[in-house]
Amino acid sequence: MLKYDVAVIGAGPAGSMAAKHAALAGANVLLLEEHKEIGWPVECAGLLGLKALEESEMSLGKFAIQAFKGADVYSPKAKVSFKAPSIKAWAVSRKLFDRSLVLEAVRNGVDLSFGSYVKSFRRNDGSCILSTGDDREIQARVVISAEGVRAFVARMAGIAPPDKILSGAQVELPFTAEDQEKVELHLGPAPGLFAWVIPLGNDMARIGLCTKENACFYLRKFLKMDWMKGRILGSPVDLVVGGLPMGPPTSTVAEGLIAVGDAAGQVKPTSGGGIYPGLVCAKAAGKVAAAAALEGDSSKKRLGECDRLWRARIGQELAVGMRLNNLLTSLTLEELDEIFAYLSRKPELLRLVEEHGDIDRPSILALKMLPHVGIDGLKLANLLRKAFF
Ligand SMILES: Cc1cc2nc3c(=O)[nH]c(=O)nc-3n(C[C@H](O)[C@H](O)[C@H](O)COP(=O)(O)OP(=O)(O)OC[C@H]3O[C@@H](n4cnc5c(N)ncnc54)[C@H](O)[C@@H]3O)c2cc1C
DSSP: OEEEEEEEEOOSHHHHHHHHHHHHTTOOEEEEESSSSTTOSOOSOOEEEHHHHHHTTOOSOTTEEEEEOEEEEEOSSOEEEEEOSSOOEEEEOHHHHHHHHHHHHHHTTOEEEESOOEEEEEEETTEEEEEETTOOEEEEEEEEEOOOSSOHHHHHHTOOOOSEEEEEEEEEEEBOOSOTTEEEEESSSSSEEEEEEEEOSSSEEEEEEEESSOHHHHHHHHHTSGGGTTTBOSOOSEEEEEEEEESOOSOOEETTEEEOGGGGTOSOTTTOOOHHHHHHHHHHHHHHHHHHHHHTOOOHHHHHHHHHHHIIIIIHHHHHHHHHHHHHHHSOHHHHHHHHHHHHTOHHHHHHHHHHOOTTOHHHHHHHHGGGOOGGGHHHHHHHHHHHO
8 A cells, every 4th residue: 555644636736736835844745636637628717817826836837828917897788998007817728837737746756646536535543545446545644635626535524515616618719809918708698707708819719607507508608699790710629617616615624634726615706716726725735734744643623724724815805705706696787787887987996906906816906996986886885895894
């Protein structure tokens, strides 16, 4: 039987980062990935804010495809636009991004085992025993589940599911974008979050949406809408579907196991972006898993330090995001139009968006907007107030 201090399940961004930080903290670490290739299949639009890139601890590499300075945001009948002087986000190749993160982990001493599907988890005398699809057994003091949204092993260990799981779908196709440095966001085409158009700089774009259910149905409808006519230049060459978990459970640790990333619902509820929170939380998971393993104490109580560490860094941001998400999804299309019409009459609010807009920390912008919303923007003011107080 293979023996490790820490075993990490899943070589997505959260798993690679957790494995690297566990190794940096002195543990011997095994990273297990079910697929035979890293970064595939892709379940992502690959839009990363600057904070996510910073948290990746890598300089901008071959994975970066297109830079963005702003956005056109649409409600059914209105539009607001903004463009900052500097870059705010990047479209990346998730395949290359994930491979680079794995490489960083391996360079720091992590053992990688791909083609290794973990099918069961059990506790044995203060340790954990994992068994794989090809019937190997691995003993680890601490297991980190970075399995993504399915989180089968995490549920087996007793981690509760997230508050909700949205359905996402995206195609990549030839497309004419008005401005290659702006993403397009559309509120209203489906019940849930929003639809996006992410130009890739070579007459290609990623167009997708995330909704309460049946994302493929709503995406087909969205692609046939009038404003798409003449912009779509050919058939899709790629289709991505997946779930977006939101609202982490009360505890992300169990006896012997820490859940991180999508497996722990650590996703921004305002955008469905999981890479930034996943990377932040993975560092806490790696550090605590290594320390607990080296101390020989993998109890839920000991691993609870991880829960405290990640909540101190981004717990409040995710909680506020969840309230904003619930409020936004409860608005009618008419109310959305009213709020957008109000914003488009207020250049000072759009300037704040250009200055402080950050897809990784939307609450900072929302707080800055609050004092600038006048009596005529009561609906928006109430929305922001309800999210914060
Ligand atoms: C349509 C869509 C668009 C998105 N767009 C964005 C975006 O633009 N920006 C952003 O930040 N986020 C986006 N997300 C969310 C983002 O993709 C996830 O939050 C992110 O991939 C989560 O990283 P992770 O490491 O937690 O899990 P994952 O990336 O899902 O990695 C989990 C890994 O674990 C492996 N695995 C699972 N179970 C086992 C097992 N039992 N044994 C071995 N291996 C296992 C899987 O094969 C996988 O490689 C999007 C999601 C969807 C669905």
